[in-house]
Amino acid sequence: xxxxxxxxxxxxxxxxxxxxxxxxxxxxxxxxxxxxxxxxxxxxxxxxxxxxxxxxxxxxxxxxxxxxxxxxxxxxxxxxxxxxxxxxxxxxxx
Numbered sequence: 178x179x180x181x182x183x184x185x186x187x188x189x190x191x192x193x194x195x196x197x198x199x200x201x202x203x204x205x206x207x208x209x210x211x212x213x214x215x216x217x218x219x220x221x222x223x224x225x226x227x228x229x230x231x232x233x234x235x236x237x238x239x240x241x242x243x244x245x246x247x248x249x250x251x252x253x254x255x256x257x258x259x260x261x262x263x264x265x266x267x268x269x270x271x
Contacts, residue, residue: 178224178237186217186240194247203258207251214248 193210196202221241228234 178220178228183236183240186221186244189213189217190240190243190247194243194250197247197250197254203254205255205258211248211251214244214251218244218248 189210193207193214196207196210218241221237221244225234225237225241228237
């Protein structure tokens with residue numbers, strides 16, 4: 178995985194997490210981000226398996242974890258909003 182792609186993924190995860198945490202966007206408005214997060218997680222898994230450098234593997238692992246947490250927050254808010262509960266809760270703790 179190219180360094181540029183890693184930087185783009187990191188930026189996307191950071192921006193999406195900020196939308197959820199700082200700005201309180203609801204899950205329905207983040208459907209496109211959810212789909213992209215699924216793709217990113219798959220891409221990171223593949224890249225992590227191919228990476229030989231321990232530092233690169235660690236970076237990819239960190240990004241994967243952050244992407245999963247972000248995805249889980251969106252899914253949790255979606256679930257809560259459909260159940261009519263307070264959807265501002267970030268959901269289960271990791």
